[in-house]
Amino acid sequence: MGERVAIVGAGLAGLAAATALAQRGYDVAMLEARQRLGGRASSFTDAASGQILDTCQHVSMGCCTNFSHFCRTTGIAHLLEKQADLWFMTPDRRVSRLRAxxxxxxxxxxxxxxxxxxxxxxxxxxxxxxxxxxxxxxxxxxxxxxxxxxxxxxxxxxxxxxxxxxxxxxxxxxxxxxxxxxxxxxxxxxxxGHRRGFEVEVPRVPLARLYGVELQDWLTRHAVRVRLGCAVRRLSIEEGRIDGIELRNGEKVQADHYLVAVPFERLLDLFPDSAMARESYFSGLHNLETSPITSVHVWYDRPVLKWPHVVLVDCLGQWVFARGEVAAGEHYLQVVVSAARLFQGVRQEDIQRRILEELARLFPIAASARLVRVRVVTERAATFSVVPGVDRWRPAQASPIANLFVAGDWTATGWPATMEGAVRSGYLAAEAILARRGQDERLVQPDLARSEW
Ligand SMILES: Cc1cc2nc3c(=O)[nH]c(=O)nc-3n(C[C@H](O)[C@H](O)[C@H](O)COP(=O)(O)OP(=O)(O)OC[C@H]3O[C@@H](n4cnc5c(N)ncnc54)[C@H](O)[C@@H]3O)c2cc1C
Structure with a gap:
């Protein structure tokens, strides 16, 4: 067996690193606090209907070359659907199509x-x-x-x-x-930059399925040990090296390399003393801010949208996604509001009412359809905030501690907080682990060739 790598966190960053390292002969163990893979790109079971819903619709674009590579590698690319046309609607219900x-x-x-x-x-x-x-x-x-x-x-x-x-x-x-x-x-x-860069890709299935059985099978086939429901309490440091992980159940885990791929707000809690937080490598993390996303899940008794999605111009909602008939007589759509600070302190019923009124104005069928159910989900710390100069706070994947690496959409990737950014960070962390052994291999995929103009 190759050298042991313990990866804390099975979001896309941790998963991408695991796939890269497992293919290169490393003995990889993943420790994930939740009972599922995928981290923030996640689904939950709606108590009212028993349906599996995504916390929020996740979309990738043609320019996301590393995310796409990850999906192809793990055999889940067929679960994504390309939507090469973008549809834009104004409050007067006129629609324009953006197409190459x-x-x-x-x-x-x-x-x-x-x-x-x-x-x-x-x-x-x-x-x-x-x-x-x-x-x-x-x-x-x-x-x-x-x-x-x-x-x-x-x-x-x-x-x-x-x-x-x-x-x-x-x-x-x-x-x-x-x-x-x-x-x-x-x-x-x-x-x-490239004619395919803007094309949107949307999962055909809930994220729980996208990052579910197929991915789990791939990891098992490649001998990656995944421990779900296995929260890490802290990492211990001896003589300037990480010498083990303590789980919340008291168990100890040891490895040759440690890759921590948790959200930045969690990272410093995993170290034994506050001195770590003062290390210049970590100190920038205190400056990172987050931004919320609200998604409103709506079920009508009939289809309301004729398009797979609509981008709303001059409206409260920003994107509406049609998710099809998910149960007999239940046509599901999701309205997404990014950077949703305007909803802070607003009651859920008021958010629902405003979004439903907007849908009824934009799509006349919605006004006459029977509303089956509606639900609002807000992720308060959905992504880090891309404020001016944010990159000076984002650490590289190789830490000053020889056998400690970090990954996550918030690390230095040159990308905003996206699935692409998370996968890039995982590949960069794997590159850094290989480099510590003197192996110089580039795992990050090239961007789409930008035309010269
Ligand atoms: C509402 C919402 C909508 C979004 N929409 C899009 C979109 O449309 N397109 C897009 O590209 N991106 C989108 N994103 C961003 C995307 O989801 C993230 O950038 C990406 O999933 C981050 O992956 P990650 O691996 O860096 O972190 P996470 O996904 O946060 O993974 C970290 C993992 O670490 C685990 N963990 C934490 N603490 C511990 C511990 N102590 N022990 C063990 N495990 C631990 C967590 O449970 C989690 O699984 C969205 C995010 C949100 C929240």
């Missing part, structure tokens, strides 16, 4: 963009200029993006109907709080 045409990137979306009914010709000129200038900003610039937009000829309408519309859901942060670096990344990598 025959032109090469970055012009592949130009025809759809020029037809978009919710932007005036002047808006389109402003946005075109903004994108041109954005492409010319150095990748490392990370000042406040809103100020940058205001300096680059953008109007309140283009802020609301284009920049904010795209970024709030892509980054789970409001325009006012977003830094230039990740805003630039969304537009360049997601929309302009």
């Amino acid at each position: 045409d025959a032109l090469p990137a970055p012009l592949h979306l130009a025809a759809s963009f020029l037809r978009a009914h919710y932007l005036s010709p002047m808006d389109k000129l402003r946005i075109g200029w903004g994108l041109h200038c954005l492409r010319r900003t150095p990748a490392e610039d990370d000042g406040p993006f809103l100020e940058w937009l205001q300096r680059h000829w953008q109007s309140p309408r283009t802020l609301a109907r284009f920049w904010g519309l795209v970024l709030t859901s892509a980054l789970n942060e409001s325009l006012e709080r977003t830094g230039l670096r990740y805003a630039r990344k969304v537009f360049l990598d997601g929309f302009l």
